[in-house]
Amino acid sequence: MKVKCVLCDKIDVIDDESLLAKRLRNRPIHTYMCPECHERITEKTKARLATGKFRFYRSTTSEDDW
Numbered sequence: 001m002k003v004k005c006v007l008c009d010k011i012d013v014i015d016d017e018s019l020l021a022k023r024l025r026n027r028p029i030h031t032y033m034c035p036e037c038h039e040r041i042t043e044k045t046k047a048r049l050a051t052g053k054f055r056f057y058r059s060t061t062s063e064d065d066w
């Protein structure tokens with residue numbers, strides 16, 4: 001199936017039987033990101049984590065319990 005990257009509008013073709021294709025079909029709200037953009041986002045996230053200003057919360061409730 002053809003998919004369009006939500007960030008750079010690049011058209012990619014992915015295997016119809018791949019997990020990603022199935023996910024996109026079942027949940028149209030799930031957006032596709034090409035590997036290049038995915039990589040970029042991952043790098044940005046890593047950089048933010050390194051600054052210590054950005055934190056991931058596994059669960060908001062467990063944080064509230066502190």
Ligand SMILES: [Zn+2]
Binds near residue numbers: 006033038
């Ligand atoms: Zn992209």
